Amino acid sequence: MPTLKTYDLFLSHMWRNTENSEYYRLVLFLNGANNFTWRNYSVPEHDPLGTKTKKELSDALDRQIRPINCFLIISGMYVNYREWIQKELEIALTYSKPIVGIKPWGQERIPVEIQNAAKEIVGWNSDSIVAAVRKWAL
Secondary structure (H helix, E strand, O other): OOOOOEEEEEEEOOOOHHHHHHHHHHHHHHHHOOOOEEEEOOOOOOOOOOOOOHHHHHHHHHHHHOOOOEEEEEHHHOOOOHHHHHHHHHHHHHOOOOEEEEEOOOOOOOOHHHHHHOOEEEEOOHHHHHHHHHHHOO
């Protein structure tokens, strides 16, 4: 079998309750996918960026997002954490990074900002998520 591409991904998420558990579930999906290798450029709670100001955080997020192949966002978080998720989206768009929106189970509406930015919106299913990454990643 030929060597597979290793995808550099940024998973937009927040460190609070449900959203954080969805982040870890997404990590498990990606880790468990067949013939799929990836590196996590996200900022997990156990490894924060260590910034003190909004400007430092924005600059640090820029450094995290700049080298990625694809930006993944769980669409259910956007409304509650609009400021920083919007900033992450803007950074990804600045670098023309493909954005894949992920619709959580039971969610019917997707924020218009994610609809407008995403190359594709997929369901909460590891095969769909991996297929979208393979299709759109740089």
